[in-house]
Amino acid sequence: MSSELRENELTTLKVIAETLNRSNDLHAMLSVVLDRLLEITGLSAGWIFLSESKGEYVCSADSGLPPALEIEEKKPMREGVCWCIEKFWSGRLTSAVNIMECKRLEDSISLKRGDTKGITHHATVPLKAGEETFGLLNVAAPGKIKFTEEELALLSSVAFQIGTAIKRMKLYEAQQHRAEEFVRLDVASRELKKLNDIDTFPEQAAHKIKAIFGFTFAALYIKTNTAESLSVIPEAGEEFTREILTEAEKKRDVVFTEEADQKVAAIPLLSGEETAGFLLAGMDRSCKIPGEIFSALAGHLTLAMENAKLHKMREEISVMEERNRLARDLHDSVTQTLFSLSLTAKGAKNIYKHEAEIKETFEVLQQMAQTALAEMRSLIWQLKPPGLEDGVIAALKKYGRNLGMQVHAHVEGVAPIPEKVEEALWRIGQEALNNACKHGDTSNVFADLKLTKENVRLIVKDNGRGFNPEKKFRSAGLSGMIERAEELHGIVKINSGPGIGTKVIAEFPVKGGM
Secondary structure, three states, X not given: OOHHHHHHHHHHHHHHHHHHOOOOOHHHHHHHHHHHHHHHHOOOEEEEEEEEEOOEEEEEEEEOXXXXXXXXXXXXXXXXOOHHHHHHHHOOOOOOEEEOOOHHHHHHHHOOOOOOOOOOOEEEEEEEEOOEEEEEEEEEOOOOOOOOHHHHHHHHHHHHHHHHHHHHHHHHHHHHHHHHHXXXXXXXXXXXXXXXXXXXXXXXXXXXXXXXXXOOEEEEXXXXXXXXXXXXXXXXXXXXXXXXXXXXXXXXXXXXXXEOOEEEEEEEEEEOOEEEEEEEEEEOOOOOOOHHHHHHHHHHHHHHHHHHHHHHHHHHHHHHHHHHHHHHHHHHHHHHHHHHHHHHHHHHHHHOOOOHHHHHHHHHHHHHHHHHHHHHHHHHHHHOOOOHHHOHHHHHHHHHHHOOOEEEEEEEOOOOOOHHHHHXXXXXXXXXXXXXXXXXXOOEEEEEEEEOOOEEEEEXXXXXXXXXXXXXXXXXXXXXXXXXXXXXXXXEEEEEOOOOOEEEEEEEEOOOOO
């Protein structure tokens, strides 16, 4: 190589390098570099194809295209496949080569699309940085059907510079994108901390995450015992959902797959060694949120979910403490007063036992005081039920004795009962005993408790007067039973009729425990 050619080559590389370092806008940079390359080398036309995956490419920059390639807003450069692209995708294009003919130009001539300016061939050089490839650089000139080894070597050096610049820009874009995603993550973390209601947490958290990250959909599942307890969102099929969640739980890491025209990510929410739930998110296929963002988001979700559970527990404890305080106050004040009133009436009745009318008045007074005392004790029991630590049946038997009734109990099966279900059974059984005492005109009640791994059933039956359920179905007590059961996905059935007694059946699912 002559000193003059070597000097021209170094000048070209210097100019290209300076141009590449002036911009962080990829497409603008490629257009400027292509113009300068053609200007320095004396070539008349050039174009750059970028391709990130097989089957997809884009003409990112072009300069000096002949009219035949510029028709219909450069449609020939946007559609179809040519020989250089096919070689690039197949991995056979690893260095600068001469292409005997350009298929796009050949098609333009055969279809009479316009003037090709005498260009029939072009050189093709892959854009690379290390082992990573980004696309192709094509250059051409009228009548030029072959490039010398020196020209191809220069083009290879230029292509390497361009590839290195593309790599640098992609890294820069990735860092910018990563910073933006961490900003979104920070916003999500602050918004999730505001959610204190565990019952509405999945829906509200999914809504916020979808809005903040721009997902096409988001669904949050809180796991109970098995995957059967997870609902299925409309955007994904049931079988697809279960498969991806199972894979995410197995890997204990984010899993990506494709469904319809979108990419779907399943992120397990890990709490120690256990999987507390999952986040399922849909996004555009072009979305490139780093896996570390998903992992961090899962951590924030798990923490926010645990905080919401603790918040509810604190509220329940506060309510229980207030009920206990009220029970103590009623016992120390109103109950003692009623008891004193009952004793006073009894004593006055004995003093005036010879005056019939006065005696009768004190008898009525004593009866009213005893009734009020019994109802007050019942209210205190409802505020602070003693004996649940020994089980529902033990508590109902104690409560029955407090009402002057005998509860005949039977228990079948051994299985743990979730705390909320146990309390619901107690309240429903308590109301059934109250009704039997007040309206049933009976002192014997039968309580049957059956437990399995899947559900628990309590039957409270009396042989009292009974009633027509249709007429009393809207009473506060009966409605309260049904509403309490529905809150925990249980059911309450009330069978009764005049003269046949009353049977209350309460059944709750207990699969999954708490």
